[in-house]
Amino acid sequence: MTTKVLACIDASPYAEAVCDYAVWAAKKLGVAMSLLHVLDKAQHTHTPDLSGSIGLGSQELLLQQLAELDEKHSKLALERGRSILDAAKARAEQAGVKAVDERLRHGQLVDTLTELEDETRLLVLGKRGFSSADAHGHMGLHVERVIRSLQKPILLTQQNYKTPQRIMLAYDGSATALKAVQMLAASPLGKGLPVHLVMAGTDDEAARQQMDSAAQLLRSAGFDTKTAIVAGEPDSVLNQYQQEQVIDLMVMGAYGHSRIRQFIVGSTTTAMICKAKCSLLILR
Secondary structure, eight states, X not given: XXXXXXXXXXXXXXXXXXXXXXXXXXXXXXXXXXXXXXXXXXXXXXXXXXXXXXXXXXXXXXXXXXXXXHHHHHHHHHHHHHHHHHHHHHHHHHTTOOOEEEEEEESOHHHHHHHTGGGEEEEEEESSOGGGTTOTTSOOTTHHHHHHHOOSOEEEEOSSOOOOOOEEEEOOSSXXXXXXXXXXXXXXXXXXXXXXXXXXXXXXXXXXXXXXXXXXXXXXXXXXXEEEEEOSOHHHHHHHHHHHTTOSEEEEEOOOOSTTGGGOTTOHHHHHHHHOSSEEEEEO
């Protein structure tokens, strides 16, 4: 099965950036691009359910009117979804991506992405979506569930596109972090870009050995690699380093896989995503 860069497009201010990052990734990876818009009835239907408070005499007429309003909302949402996808496709084709398809689905975003997982090479979505676009300093309603549910790389975008020029990989010496290093080393996505390999913690011999080993993997793959060990809480000092070094794309491993860790609120991954001032590539 041919895999693609899958871009989640909605009506939020993140839509153009999501499209542009997906274009960048599709070109780097040399794969086709797929645009997805999911119609979630709970989000586009605003008609209240008044069935329990309607008198017997007028109940049938009012319920019919509510059903008609619901149908109008659904049709408008469908038309808007098609328009959003058409605009994104035109933008991607103008940017030079030749193979672009559109998908308009009904249902829940996470369920839809799970269904499409086998044909997804990389998922691109905004850090926040339409329903939470103004909730600065937070993740979108679906982002954490998507990251925990999918096993594919996920590119979380900021609201404005910036072609990546420098990559930072947050490294902690864990098996998940080492796998992220190996994945980055093997992927065409970061080829030609300098990589900052950064660890938050104590600068001791053990940490330096871990960093040197990981850096060697990247250098062997042709990456110009710089290492740094910074003291402090990871979510604070790593984001500070990103801003000081003008990093455009931060790479990090995702959540742990144990059932207990899946329900920990405020994990390092979550905190990093919330505080990040650049786009993030989350690897599993």
